[in-house]
Amino acid sequence: MRIGELSERTGTSRRLLRYYEEQGLIVADRAPNGYRDYDEFYVDRVLQIRGLLDAGLPTRLIKQILPCLNKPRVIHFPDATPEMLATLERELDSMNRRVECLTRNRDAIAEYLEEVRAIRDGRRPAAA
Incomplete structure (x- = not known):
């Protein structure tokens, strides 16, 4: 899905989605025309990120704990x-x-x- 659809489905601005991408919280594939293309997975991921940000966690910590939110859960922090x-x-x-x-x-x-x-x-x- 393109960034506009992800924005609409998550209630998150395009600018904020680009920021999440810059921070390494989400990753977009690029179409030949340069447009971002997000997997369906990122709808829930963006909602999780927003919830963690609303809870007060900084993006640097969110980036470290995101793997724990995947299923199956993998908890491994060599740099904790x-x-x-x-x-x-x-x-x-x-x-x-x-x-x-x-x-x-x-x-x-x-x-x-x-x-x-x-x-x-x-x-x-x-x-x-």
Whole structure:
């Protein structure tokens, strides 16, 4: 698929896709006319990259962990430095805190909606 289709299917700008390519996160074949041609695989890959970026990981770390996202999973890091591992541990802790916060917020909203629906449907009286 061409870059425009990948952009449309992932909600990612063409400019950002070219940046991902410059960073070695995705790879495009080139047609004889010079146009980029992306494999279907890259739709999910771009979404994974965006998710990792949204979680706060820098592209240099994303590039290192992308092989772990493939199936079958291959985890082999001959160049995993103590600094990289410490950064990943911090990022994992940060993600876990965000997940916990999102879970609390989701539960609070669900409770609120249930209460509003119960009052609206006459299953509970409205608070005075």
